[in-house]
Amino acid sequence: GQNIDQPTEMTATEGAIVQINCTYQTSGFNGLFWYQQHAGEAPTFLSYNVLDGLEEKGRFSSFLSRSKGYSYLLLKELQMKDSASYLCAVKSAGGFKTIFGAGTRLFVKA
Amino acid sequence: NAGVMQNPRHLVRRRGQEARLRCSPMKGHSHVYWYRQLPEEGLKFMVYLQKENIIDESGMPKERFSAEFPKEGPSILRIQQVVRGDSAAYFCASSPREQGNTEAFFGQGTRLTVV
Numbered sequence: 001g002q003n004i005d006q007p008t009e010m011t012a013t014e015g016a017i018v019q020i021n022c023t024y025q026t027s028g029f030n031g032l033f034w035y036q037q038h039a040g041e042a043p044t045f046l047s048y049n050v051l052d053g054l055e056e057k058g059r060f061s062s063f064l065s066r067s068k069g070y071s072y073l074l075l076k077e078l079q080m081k082d083s084a085s086y087l088c089a090v091k092s093a094g095g096f097k098t099i100f101g102a103g104t105r106l107f108v109k110a
Numbered sequence: 111n112a113g114v115m116q117n118p119r120h121l122v123r124r125r126g127q128e129a130r131l132r133c134s135p136m137k138g139h140s141h142v143y144w145y146r147q148l149p150e151e152g153l154k155f156m157v158y159l160q161k162e163n164i165i166d167e168s169g170m171p172k173e174r175f176s177a178e179f180p181k182e183g184p185s186i187l188r189i190q191q192v193v194r195g196d197s198a199a200y201f202c203a204s205s206p207r208e209q210g211n212t213e214a215f216f217g218q219g220t221r222l223t224v225v
Contacts (some may be wrong), residue, residue, distance in 0.1 A: 004152075007138065029133075033213070037217075041218065041219075042114075042201065042216035042217055042218050042219060043153070043201070043216045044216070045213035047217070061197070066181065087152060087153065089153075097155040097158060097166055097168065098143075098155065098214070099141075099155065099157075100145070100150050100152040100153040100154070102150075102152040103152050107200050
């Protein structure tokens with residue numbers, strides 16, 4: 001079967017660092033995406049990893065370990081506007097669909 | 111360059127009616143994906159289309175649901191004889207080619223409420 005697990009909710013303080021983990025079990029692997037989704041809005045692309053290692057983009061970084069079926073999204077210098085759901089998504093090899101996790105709701109408090 | 115446009119943003123239908131959801135992909139994008147999102151849940155893949163072709167409909171319910179992406183005009187997701195369980199947000203995404211390392215751009219979604 002195909003399964004993507006991520007925590008349901010996390011809370012962090014403004015200015016801090018937070019790490020959102022994602023583990024996956026899919027039939028093949030052709031890349032992992034992270035999306036941000038504010039309530040009632042469209043998901044927006046944050047990052048894409050296909051090789052092991054860390055990809056850094058401003059305040060956001062994403063890490064992938066294919067052997068462990070594991071990824072994390074790291075958010076630095078948290079801002080109130082970072083309060084949103086963060087969706088981990090995996091594209092399985094040989095198929096056309098991207099499988100999404102249920103998302104992690106991040107609450108940033110002052 | 112306009113983004114992915116979905117309409118209507120909100121749609122209310124009575125049980126048994128038909129719902130038609132429209133998606134105009136970004137200019138230059140010929141690949142369209144439809145997803146359904148229930149409250150507090152992730153996006154569930156429904157169907158992947160290219161112009162005039164359904165490529166992967168493995169996420170579509172076998173009955174009442176259909177999708178098309180004609181040569182001209184928007185992609186349409188059609189739900190016949192809607193039931194309360196169809197109430198959800200339906201998102202469309204587009205990409206210029208098959209979504210390998212290409213990000214898909216999402217529309218604002220259509221929120222369907224069945225009463």
